[in-house]
Amino acid sequence: MRVVEGRAFFRGRFEECCIGIENGKITEIKKILKGDERHSFGSNYILPAGIDIHVHFREPGRTHKEDFRSGSAGALCGGVTTIFDMPNNDPSIVDVRTYQEKRRIVGSKANADFGLYVALKENSSTDELSKLGCPFKVYMTGTAAGLGFGEYDRLGEVCEGVGGDRHVGIHCEDKSLVGSGERDLEDFLQVRPNEAEMAAIKRVIKSTDRKIHICHVSAKESIPLLENPRLTSEVTPHHLLLNMNSDLEGFGKTNPPLRTKSDQMAMWEALVSGKIDIIASDHAPHTIEEKEQSFDVAPSGVPGVETSIPVMLAYVKRGNITIERLINAMMERPAEIMGLNKGRIEVGMDADLIAVDMHNVTKIRGDDLHSKCGWTPFENWEGIFPLATFLRGRLVAKDREMQETGKGKLVLGDEKP
Amino acid sequence: MTKTFKGRDIISIHDFSREEIEHILKVSKDMIPAARGEKRNLSLEGKILSTIFFEPSTRTRLSFEAAMNRLGGSVVGFSDPEITSLKKGETLADTIRMVESYSDVIVLRHPMEGAAKLAADFTEKPVINAGDGAGQHPTQTLLDLFTIWTEKKDIEDKNVVLLGDLKYGRTVHSLAYALAMFGANLTFVAPEVLQMPKEVVEHVERQGGSYTSTNALEDAIESADVLYVTRIQKERFPDPAEYEKVAGMYRVDNEILTNASKDIIVMHPLPRVTEISPEVDTTEHAIYFKQAFNGVPVRMALLALIFDVVK
Numbered sequence: 038m039r040v041v042e043g044r045a046f047f048r049g050r051f052e053e054c055c056i057g058i059e060n061g062k063i064t065e066i067k068k069i070l071k072g073d074e075r076h077s078f079g080s081n082y083i084l085p086a087g088i089d090i091h092v093h094f095r096e097p098g099r100t101h102k103e104d105f106r107s108g109s110a111g112a113l114c115g116g117v118t119t120i121f122d123m124p125n126n127d128p129s130i131v132d133v134r135t136y137q138e139k140r141r142i143v144g145s146k147a148n149a150d151f152g153l154y155v156a157l158k159e160n161s162s163t164d165e166l167s168k169l170g171c172p173f174k175v176y177m178t179g180t181a182a183g184l185g186f187g188e189y190d191r192l193g194e195v196c197e198g199v200g201g202d203r204h205v206g207i208h209c210e211d212k213s214l215v216g217s218g219e220r221d222l223e224d225f226l227q228v229r230p231n232e233a234e235m236a237a238i239k240r241v242i243k244s245t246d247r248k249i250h251i252c253h254v255s256a257k258e259s260i261p262l263l264e265n266p267r268l269t270s271e272v273t274p275h276h277l278l279l280n281m282n283s284d285l286e287g288f289g290k291t292n293p294p295l296r297t298k299s300d301q302m303a304m305w306e307a308l309v310s311g312k313i314d315i316i317a318s319d320h321a322p323h324t325i326e327e328k329e330q331s332f333d334v335a336p337s338g339v340p341g342v343e344t345s346i347p348v349m350l351a352y353v354k355r356g357n358i359t360i361e362r363l364i365n366a367m368m369e370r371p372a373e374i375m376g377l378n379k380g381r382i383e384v385g386m387d388a389d390l391i392a393v394d395m396h397n398v399t400k401i402r403g404d405d406l407h408s409k410c411g412w413t414p415f416e417n418w419e420g421i422f423p424l425a426t427f428l429r430g431r432l433v434a435k436d437r438e439m440q441e442t443g444k445g446k447l448v449l450g451d452e453k454p
Numbered sequence: 455m456t457k458t459f460k461g462r463d464i465i466s467i468h469d470f471s472r473e474e475i476e477h478i479l480k481v482s483k484d485m486i487p488a489a490r491g492e493k494r495n496l497s498l499e500g501k502i503l504s505t506i507f508f509e510p511s512t513r514t515r516l517s518f519e520a521a522m523n524r525l526g527g528s529v530v531g532f533s534d535p536e537i538t539s540l541k542k543g544e545t546l547a548d549t550i551r552m553v554e555s556y557s558d559v560i561v562l563r564h565p566m567e568g569a570a571k572l573a574a575d576f577t578e579k580p581v582i583n584a585g586d587g588a589g590q591h592p593t594q595t596l597l598d599l600f601t602i603w604t605e606k607k608d609i610e611d612k613n614v615v616l617l618g619d620l621k622y623g624r625t626v627h628s629l630a631y632a633l634a635m636f637g638a639n640l641t642f643v644a645p646e647v648l649q650m651p652k653e654v655v656e657h658v659e660r661q662g663g664s665y666t667s668t669n670a671l672e673d674a675i676e677s678a679d680v681l682y683v684t685r686i687q688k689e690r691f692p693d694p695a696e697y698e699k700v701a702g703m704y705r706v707d708n709e710i711l712t713n714a715s716k717d718i719i720v721m722h723p724l725p726r727v728t729e730i731s732p733e734v735d736t737t738e739h740a741i742y743f744k745q746a747f748n749g750v751p752v753r754m755a756l757l758a759l760i761f762d763v764v765k
Contacts, residue, residue, distance in 0.1 A: 051653070080656075257547065302547035302576040309568055356466060356571045356589070 038064070039430050040072030041390055045083040046364055047382050053080065058388040061429030066384060076432065078392040078424065084364055085380050086118035086389035086426060087346050088371035090172075091206070091252060091271060091317035093338065094120070097142050098127025103322045103409045108342065109148035109445055111320075111407035113434040115343035116423040118149050118389040119379060119448060124156040124174055125182040131156050133165055140447070147445030149428065150389075152375065157205070159187040163198025170450035172204035172375070174252075177237045178212045178292075185212060193245035204375060204449075206250040209237035209259075210293055221332055222281040225294045231256035234293055238262045250374060253319050255293040257303035263312050269374050271317040272304050274345045275414055278352075285414055287335035288328045291321065308366060309358050315370045316363075318345040322410035339414045343406050346391075347420030354395055354421065377448055388430040391423040405437065459759035463574040464582040466590040467628045472635050475599065478755055481764055482600050485751035488524050495754075496526030497763040504557035505531030506549060507584070508564040513724060513746065514584050514593075518561050521753035525763075530556055546573060554579045559760060562586075580760050588624055594723060595628040597752040598682070599636070601745045605719050606679055609636040615674050617643045617704060618684035618729060620650040625723050626684055627654045634663025641674045642667045645700045648690065671704055675714040681706065681739075682721045683729050707731035711739060721745050 039058040044051045047066060057065035057072060094108035105122075112120050122143070124130035130139050136155050143151070154174040155166055166173070175196065179185035186192065196205050214233035219225040235258040241249055242265055251263065251270040263270050275291060280301045283289050307313040321338025328335050346367060353360050372380025379387045401420040403412040426434040433441045457474070470478075487493035503522040505515050510533055519529045530553075546569060553560055554577045562570050563584040570583035570590070585591040599609065606612050614633055616626050620642050630650065633640060640663060642650045649667055658665055668674055675681055683706055691697035706720060706729060722730055722742040734740050758764040 257545070260545070298576060299547055299551055302550070302572065303545050305572050306546050306566075306569075309566055309572070357568050357575070359567050 038070070038072040039074045039076075040070050041076045041078070041083060041388070041392075041427060043078035043081050043083040043392055045382050046085065046360075049361070051082065056083065056382060056388065056390065058430035061388055061431075063382065063384055063386050063388050066382065076392075076425065081424065082360075082393040082395065083382065084391050084393055085368040085382055086391045086428070087116050087367045088119045088375070088377065088380055089117045089318050089320070089342055089345065090121040090315070090371050090375060091123065092120045092320040092342050093123045093125065093322070094143070095322065096126065096146075097139060101409070102324055102327075105143040105146040106148065106442070107407055107409045108320070109146075109151070110439050110442070111343035112149045113426045113428065113439065114407055114422070114437045116346040116391040116393075116426055117342060118426060118428045118433075119151065119377065120149055120342065121152040121154060121172060121375065121449075124154045125176075125180050125184055127182065129156060129182045129184055130154065131158065131184070132162065133169060136169055136171065144447070145443060148433065148439065148442050149445045150448045151445050152447065152449035154206070156184045157186070157195050157199065158184065159191040159195065161195055161198075163195060167198070167200040167203060170203075172206065172449060173199055175205065175207040177208055178210045178215050189240060189244070192241070196245050196249065197247055201247050204250060205247070206252050207237075207241055208252050208292075209234050209241060211236040211240065217333075219333055221286065222283065222289050222295060225290060225332075226281050226296055229292065229294045231258050231296065231300070234259050235262065242268070253293060253317070254307070254313055255296055255300060255304070257300045260303055260307045260312055263307070269314045271315045272308055272313045273317060273319045274341055274348055275319075275339050277301065277304050277308065278348065279414060287330065287332050288339070288412065288414060290328075290332065290335050290337050291319070291339050292337040305357065309362060311362075314366070315374065316345060316349065316366045317371070318342045322408050324410055325412055328412070340406070340408045340410050340412070341414075343408065344401055344413055344415050344420060347401065347422045348415050348418055350393065350395070350421035351398060351419040354398065375449060379448075388427055390427040392425045393421060393423050395421060397421055397424070460762040461580050462760060463580055464592055464756055464760070465570050465574055466583070467592045467595045467632050469592075475596070475632070475635075478596060478752070478759065479600050479603050481755035481759060482596075482748075482752045483604065484764075485754040485758070489521070489747075489751040489754055491524070495524065497758060498522065498525035498527035498761055501527040501559070501761060502557040503527055503529050503559050503561060503757070504553040505529060505533065505561045505584075506553055506563070507531070507533040508546075508569075511563055511585060513749070514563065517746075517749035518582075518584065518753050520750050521757060524750065525754055525757060527757070531561075547576065550577050559757065582756065590628060591624060592628065593749070593753055593756065594625050595632050596756070597745065597749045598625070598629050598721065598723070599632055600752050601721060601741060601748050602680055602719075604748070605741060609633065609638050612638045612679040613641065613677050614638045614680040614682060615641045615643055615678045616650075616682050616684070617671060617706075619648045619686045619690065620644040620684070621648045622687070622690065623684045626682070627651070629682065630654055631657050631661065634658040634661035634665075637663070640665040641678070643669065643671050643674045643704070645669055645703070648686065672710065672713050675710070675718065678714060678718055680719055680721060681714070684723065685727055685729055701728065705729060705731060706734060708733050708737065711737070
């Protein structure tokens, strides 16, 4: 038996204890346990590892920005053991064939456990897709990969067609309210206004009675709509921590856009109070060269999978959010939303754990991260990186360096397609 | 090191060094005559303080309002979320945005832990935390320290007994930390299920503080200089009989005080229910009403420091 020892978050509070692990699962939690492999973290925290349900690892097709190896290495070193990868690849992941092909390509490279989204369009073969058991994504505006959902009238039917128990996440921006020709971050907010997000969420609520996950909420007007019990939602660290007045220029260009300070504060309040369920990074790396182009042609997206837990833990330390709420938003609730046997330190759960020293505050630097893109919007911000990350009981990362590679497994959907 | 107080947010007692707290206590002492109305002080004339209370707390709000008025300033605010736009779902973000344009300093009470820090991050105006959920209530801690310091001439090496619900009572957590920083000797008296949480004890240890834990009040108060009493809430006990037993064990009356030094002072953050017998009120030991008054000079001192009208 392997044993991880420290002050673990167990049954809603921190207790010094030993976590016994066999075959990748937590089998015992006791004050004292003997084991043949022991990892002791003294009085440092042991938390369930993070689950990031929204990342873009760019494989297949745009592996100069990121690939499954680099993306998932970053995830592990930032304390995330499970990621869900978006379908805007080249080729786009839109049917059984492209899904299985992506599954084959990335499967052996994944350092973290993973799930793969399939994009739903107005003409998707939902019967066939529902059998994959994977999560689904709807883009209500066009994407670089041409994945925008065409006829909004078909939205309800398509989302229901894949089966009520499947996860459907929607990027909510109404395409009729989204323009182009943006010149800078402030102007970008005119081009992609708050109303576009609010109108899209309203349309989603009207279109279907099934449960829907709203991706990256960013506009304060959206918050009251989230009280609908059929909706779950996520917010990104960049929408919590940055706004249109930041000096990031093209590096701060992302969809939905960075909005006003007042929107930013409303995101915090909604997260802390639980109106927004979870945090997801929307890790969307582009190279420095791509982001340095003139604002209107620079691609949208910022990286974040490796920094989301560290930067948020620094905000726990500052007193903006409790550790309990953060664990709920980055570990427990994402596991519940995706239906995973993870996210809590309990007997029977996967032994996905991170060890954290809350005094170990460091400066975040793009150069120290694993992403191929080589930069972060949080350059020089404070971060608390995990001391160690365990994936199903294996020590896969330690002191921000990889220990074991290629151990990731598909966690949602058919293991043998 | 002492940072400047000008324009500073008052969010958590942890934001202050010992030197800074000592400075606040000294300024508070100077404020007493004006706090009593014996001396005129109009140094904040023309300034406006807003009190935004998302949950009621009459004592804290009145004390802030009195403090601002005693310094010649004015107060705007609300304290009943039921009758304001908050009822209609207005967010903290929008509320802060509104009141920052009406006032020069914002006093906030909110049920959500972290609300004060959040508000402070999003407004240029100084924010004073008047309690955020299970979080911090720094001005209460400061007035408690001020009371011990003025009554006992010093805090260092004083024997302070903290009694009652030490597990859930946020006032005692911040107070224990601050007392340890000042080198007081602490005794935690509580039934086992309501003892001081480990995180707080570790915080005390990290400050180099000495402490003992016990459930026996009689022994603990023998050498005590200060007895700080908190309320034990009925809801914490699944069995009402168990509550009655515990509440009875820790009721402070004249009889139990015969075990204590004649100079012992009894403190309580108020409101009191049955944990201190009314017969104690007329003794020299009872300091809790004076403690409540002390909220005024301490809050005056903070306001004067924030507006930079005292050094």
